[in-house]
Amino acid sequence: MFGKLRWSAIPIDQPIPLITSVVVILVVLGVLGLVTAKGWWPYVWREWITSVDHKRIGIMYCALGVLMLVRGFADAIMMRTQQAVAINAAGYLPPEHYNQVFSAHGTIMIFFGAMPLVIGFMNFLTPLQLGVRDVAFPTLNSVSFWLTASGALLVNVSLFVGEFARTGWLPYPPLSEATYSPGVGVDYYLWAVQIAGIGTLMTGINFVTTVLKMRCPGMSYLRMPMFCWTTLSASLIIVAVFPILTATLAMLSLDRVFGWHYFTNAAGGNPMMFMNLIWAWGHPEVYILVLPAFGIFSEIFPTFSGKPLFGYRSMVAATLFICVVSMMVWLHHFFTMGAGPAVNTFFGIASSVIAVGTGVKIYNWIFTMYGGRVRLTVPMLWSLGFIFTFVIGGMTGVLLAVPPADFLVHNSMFLVAHFHNVIVGGVVFALFAGLDYWFPKAFGFRLHEGWGKAAFWFAFFGFWITFAPLYVLGMQGMTRRLQHINIEEWRPMLYVSAFGVAVLAVGVVCQIVMLVVSIIKRDELRDVTGDPWDGRSLEWATPSPAPFFNFAVLPNVEGEEAYWGIKLRAIETQQLSPEPKYEPIEMPVNSSVGFYTAFFASVTGFALIWHIWWLAGLGLAAAFAGFVVFAWRDVHEFHVPVEEVARIDRARRAAREAFLARLAQQGALP
C-alpha cells in the first residue's frame, strides 16, 4: 500500500535530523498559524500564490533562494566543524550522515539557492528593463516557480522522512545505482532535481522568447541593458543543456527502478557515459549562474561610477562567446578519465580560452570606474569584492584547466576552494549586490547601509579565511569529502577554516539584522522618486514599488541607456515629457495552475521516491486533468480602466516633478 515507506523512515534515533525536523515543522506551522490567525490567506492566495506578475514571481524566487542559502549554510557549518573536530577522532557526525550533509549542501546551494535567486532576478528585471509589461508566458512562469518550490520541498522532506543521497551533489554511478545505494536517498535527489529542472527549462524557453520577441518600441538588440543580454545567454544555455539533465536523470532512474543498464558496471552499462552527460549539462550550468551575475555587475558599475558601461559592444560579444564556449569544456571535470592527450588538450585549451571572455569583462568593469565618480555604496562594495575574489578564483581555474596540473590536485580541497571562489565570489556576491540594489524597486524602501556594509566585510573576510586554507590543504594532498582526518599536519589550516566559517556566520547574521532594521526604519529609508541610485535603465523610470502593469504607456527608446536619456532631457528642459494619452491596459488574470501543478508534482515525486505506484498514477492523472481544466478557461485577460492607469501614472509624474523642483531649489540644474 505504501511502497517502501515504513515508520522506521522517520529518524527517531538520530538527534540532529530529529531536532532539526521538529524545529522546521514548528516554524512552518507557526507561520501558517500566523497567516491563518491574521486572516491573510485571501491576500496571500490572490497576490502571491496565484499571481502571474513577473515581479511577484521574481520576489518569491528570491525568497526561496535566500531561505535555501541559509539551509545550505547550516550544512556548511556542520562540514567545517566536523572536519575541525574529527582530526584523529570520530567527530560528531557519523559517516553516513556526513555524506548526506555534503550531498545536500551542494544540491541545495546550486539547485535551490543560487538558481532560484538568479532566475528571480531574471524574472524581476528583464521585463522592466525591456520596457514591457510581462514575460512572454506569464502563467507558464508561475508553473516554473512552483515546480522549483516543489523540488525544494522534496529535498527538505528527505530530512525527516527517509534520508538524502550520500553520493555528492552529482550522483556518480555505479555508487548511485540501486546495487550500492539501495535506500531512497538517491531517489529523493533524482526526483527533486528532475521536477525543479523541468521548471527551469520552462523558464529558459520563456525568457528566450521574452528577450527576442517582447521589447518595447525602439529597444533594438544593441540598446538592451547588459543584464538582458546575460538573461538571453543564460536562457539559451538553459534551453540547450537542461534537457540533457532531464535525460540523464531519467536514465539513472530507469536503472534504479527497473534494473536497466545505462550506467551500471555490469551487462554493458557505461558509468563514464553518465560523467559525460551530466557534465555536458553541469559545466554550462555554472555559466547559467554566473552570466546573470555578470549582468548584475554590469548594471551596478555604471550606476555607481556615473558613467556608461565601458565597451558595451565588447561586453555583448564576450557574453555570447562565453555562452557558446561554455558547452565545449565539460570534459575538464574528468581529465583523469583516460581520454588521451588529444582530447584532454582540446578541452584544456577550450577551458583556458573561456577565461579570455571573462577577462574582457573584468577590464570593462575596471575601465567603467576609471575616471568616474565612484560611490562606495553597499552594492558597489560587493562588486569590488567580486573583482578581487573572482579574479583569483578564475586564475586557479585556469590552473586546473591545464591537464597535467589537474592530475595533481584533481578531487582535492584545492578544487573545492576553486569552485567556491568563483561561485561565492562571482554568483553569491552578485546576488547580495543585486538584492541591495533592486530592493527599493521591489519594496519601496532601501536597505540599511551600515548593516549592509558590516555584512559585506564579514562575508568578504569570512570567505577568504574559510577558503584560502583549503587551497593550501589541497596542495598538501587533502582530498575532498573526508569524514575524518588522520594527518596531524592539517590541523592548523582546518582550524583557520572553521574560524572563517564563524566569521561568515556573523556576516549572515548582519544580513538578517539589516533586513529587520530596514523594515522597522522603512519610513526613513523610503524611496519616493523611484530612482534612488541615479540609475540608467528603464526599471528606474517606474515608481518604487513598480505598479503591476510596469509602464502606463510603453516607453519609446531612442538610444542606449534608455532611462538616462529621458532623465537628462527632463533635467535640461526642467520638465517631464508631455503627459501621454492613457489607454486601458490588458493584463493576464491570476492562475492557480502553477500551485496545482506543483502540488501534484510533489505528491507524484514523493510516490515515485517510495515506490507507491498507485499514488504516482493518481498524481499524474490529476495533473493531466488540471491541464485540461486550465485549457478550458475562457477569460485570459482583464482590463485596467483608463482612469486607474492615469491615476497611478500621474502620481509617478508628480513624484518626478517634485524631484525636479527639489533639484532646482538646490541650484543643481544647469
Added chain:
Amino acid sequence: MSDTGLPAAIEALRRVREDPHRLGHRAHGAEAPVEGAGHGATGPANKRIVVGYGFWIFLLSDIVMFSCFFAAFAVQRDATAGGPGPRDIVELPRVALETGALLLSSYTCGLSFAATNARNKLWTQIFLLITGLLGLAFVGLELQEFISLASRGITPQRSGFLTSFFGLVGLHGLHVTVAGMWLATMMAQVQLKGFRREIIHRLICFNLFWHALDIVWIGIFTIVYLMGSGA
C-alpha cells in the same frame, strides 16, 4: 475549402493580423519593420508570433533530449553483453508499416491545419481524427513489437544495448502517446469552443509537435532499424 464565405477585406485583415510577417506574400530584404513581429523598432510581438516562437524553442530543447538518448544508443550499440544484437531484434516489415503510418499521419495533420486556416470545423476534425488513428496504429505496432521481443526474453534488463534501444524507441513512443492525448483534447476544444484565437494557437503548436515527432522517427528509423538490420 478555401472559400470561407467571408468578404475579401475581412479575410485580408485576418491574414495580416495572424501573420504579420506575410510569409510567402512578400519578398525578403530591407523593408520597413513589421508591426507585431517583435522586432526592436515596433514593440512586442503579437500573441501568435510569441506562442509559435516559444513552442519552437521548446521543440529545440525536446530534440536535445532525444539527442542524449541517441548518444546513449551510439555508445552502447555494441554493449550486448553476449545477448542479442541489433540484427536479432529488427523486423523490417513491421517497422515499414509503423513508418508509413506515422509519415501519413504527418500529411493528414498538415491537411487538418489547411482546413483550420479555411475555418472549416468538419474537415479539421476529420483530418485530426485520421491523424490520431494513424498515431494509435503506430503506438499499437510498437507495443506489439515490444511484447513480442519480451516474449523472446529480449528486455532492457538483458544488456546495455537493449537498455538504450528500448529507452530511445520507448521515449519516442511515449511522446506519440502524449501527443495523442493532446490531440484528443484539441478535438474536444475545437468542437466545443470553435476557432478561437487561443485554440488556433494551440493547433499551430500541436502541428509543430506532431511533425517534430515525425522527424525524430526518421532518425530512429535510419539509425536504429535500417543501420541495425545491416549490422
